[in-house]
Amino acid sequence: MTGRESLGAWFEQSLVARRQEHHAYRAEAHFTADPPGWQQAIGLTTYYNRHKFHAALITRENGQRCLTLVSCLGDWPGERLTFHTAPIPLPEGEVRLAVEVTGATQRFLLRTPEGWHPVGPELDAAIISDEGGRGEHASFTGAFVGMVAHDLTGKGWAADVTFFRYEPQG
Numbered sequence: 215m216t217g218r219e220s221l222g223a224w225f226e227q228s229l230v231a232r233r234q235e236h237h238a239y240r241a242e243a244h245f246t247a248d249p250p251g252w253q254q255a256i257g258l259t260t261y262y263n264r265h266k267f268h269a270a271l272i273t274r275e276n277g278q279r280c281l282t283l284v285s286c287l288g289d290w291p292g293e294r295l296t297f298h299t300a301p302i303p304l305p306e307g308e309v310r311l312a313v314e315v316t317g318a319t320q321r322f323l324l325r326t327p328e329g330w331h332p333v334g335p336e337l338d339a340a341i342i343s344d345e346g347g348r349g350e351h352a353s354f355t356g357a358f359v360g361m362v363a364h365d366l367t368g369k370g371w372a373a374d375v376t377f378f379r380y381e382p383q384g
Contacts (some may be wrong), residue, residue: 215370217365222264222286222295230375231261231360234315236343238383241359242312247272247373248279253366256373257281257310260320260335261358262319262342266290269362270322270333272373275301281309283322283334288341298334313359315339316383 218228247256249272257271268285275282279308280301287296314365320339323330342357361378365371 215256215361215375216361216370217256217363218370220364221259221261221269221362224264224279227264229259229261229360230350230378231259231358231362232366232380234357238247238316238361240312240383242310242313242360242377243375243379245272245309245311245361245373245375246307247309248306249274249373250371254364254371255282256361256363256375258313258322259341259348259358259360259362260315260342261360261362262353266319266341268313268322268337268339270313272304273301279304281311281324281333281381283337285337285341287315287338298337299334301328301333302333306329316361322342327363328380335351339358 218226241259255271255273259269261267265286266288282301283298285296314321318340321336324331324333331381
């Protein structure tokens with residue numbers, strides 16, 4: 215994927231996603247990514263629109279490759295971002311991320327050599343819906359899950375997605 219504007223942008227997002235069709239599902243993606251700085255990121259997102267999303271992003275902070283969890287919780291106007299944890303250091307190499315959604319809750323997971331581990335808190339999946347959020351532009355698209363890449367420098371940094379799967383649960 216080639217990074218474009220951020221998830222909160224109006225115009226040129228780099229987002230490849232599919233519609234959520236089930237109340238309970240798991241989506242998994244594998245990434246080969248070495249972001250050069252904090253302005254570049256790639257990861258997994260649950261997405262409704264530019265001010266209603268959750269994302270687990272591979273990026274860099276203070277030179278360290280890390281995973282950060284960020285959301286926009288339906289804040290309009292303003293599109294204020296919420297960061298759910300301190301950046302989680304990541305080793306070099308492929309990164310495997312998943313998200314599990316059950317009804318109105320979701321949780322991101324990270325694959326380590328020991329197996330899958332939850333990262334960050336449970337998140338409110340209800341905002342990824344027509345009913346979530348408030349104000350003008352509050353609803354029109356439906357819920358999606360997929361991959362996002364951004365490069366805020368405008369240079370089009372690229373990273374590879376080597377795998378994506380969506381599976382209904384229960």
